[in-house]
């Protein structure tokens with residue numbers, strides 16, 4: 001041809017043709033490396049006191065705070081779509097300095113656990129174990145204060161006390177497990193939380209209850225919409241004295257190693273999309289099942305853009321969930337669980 005002066009006559013034809021395997025949907029399905037199924041998804045549910053309540057969460061379109069009866073109905077609908085597990089967050093009737101409702105056998109989460117287990121006995125019920133929803137100050141445990149006999153002046157008022165929080169975690173974990181939780185999921189990044197909860201469960205005759213540890217949980221801006229959902233924003237400061245610095249990867253491995261040694265049954269990395277490198281490293285380093293938490297901000301930013309018509313929600317949700325699986329997560333906690341199960345058919 002005139003423009004190329006005959007150069008094209010000498011071009012080699014490709015020896016390797018990866019496009020051959022992309023010709024048809026069936027071929028693409030055959031060579032797909034990563035599968036996403038409803039059984040790998042865990043649906044978070046926010047529970048609050050009351051009856052017949054479904055309160056829309058402003059910052060998370062499509063998500064609701066539910067009373068226990070509605071949570072049970074939701075569990076039934078999830079089960080019909082192939083979702084096998086839910087993660088419960090409680091909004092208590094009363095908040096106080098040490099989050100006492102978390103250890104109340106008639107507290108909101110124990111009520112919801114019983115309602116869900118009644119409705120769907122086979123549903124795996126995971127209880128998020130933290131105090132930020134239950135404390136009036138919104139931090140994940142008890143705080144250093146001059147009112148306490150163990151006040152530590154050098155730490156400053158408002159510092160989250162580690163070991164006194166461990167004692168409360170032990171107590172509340174036993175209460176949730178006795179109410180029927182299959183898995184306790186401590187999310188506070190308190191040193192020693194896994195060992196303490198394991199020991200407490202074992203000595204209460206609950207050696208069959210599993211622990212899913214929020215092993216590497218970062219101090220993240222992506223939790224923004226959740227604080228509206230769980231009504232749990234810290235009333236002062238932030239969580240960087242206990243959650244991890246987003247800049248650190250080796251430290252995540254250290255946190256994870258500790259939780260493995262302390263007896264965790266399932267590990268978790270959180271958030272997911274901005275931490276795929278951490279998910280991959282944990283997957284390659286340990287044999288325990290690995291969960292990733294696609295958090296509120298990951299959901300709401302896509303919802304918001306989709307509501308503007310700027311991107312295709314279904315496509316992005318399934319693409320990000322697949323990417324999290326590809327990075328190495330065995331299971332994913334996601335607010336898209338129910339919709340994704342429908343999309344996956």
Ligand code: PBG
Nearest residue numbers: 130132187222223226295296297
């Ligand atoms: C409680 C907890 C939080 C989330 C899960 N458990 C909030 C936080 O740590 O501030 C965040 C979940 C989400 O954003 O979807 N410690």
Ligand code: ZN
Nearest residue numbers: 130131132140
């Ligand atoms: Zn917390």
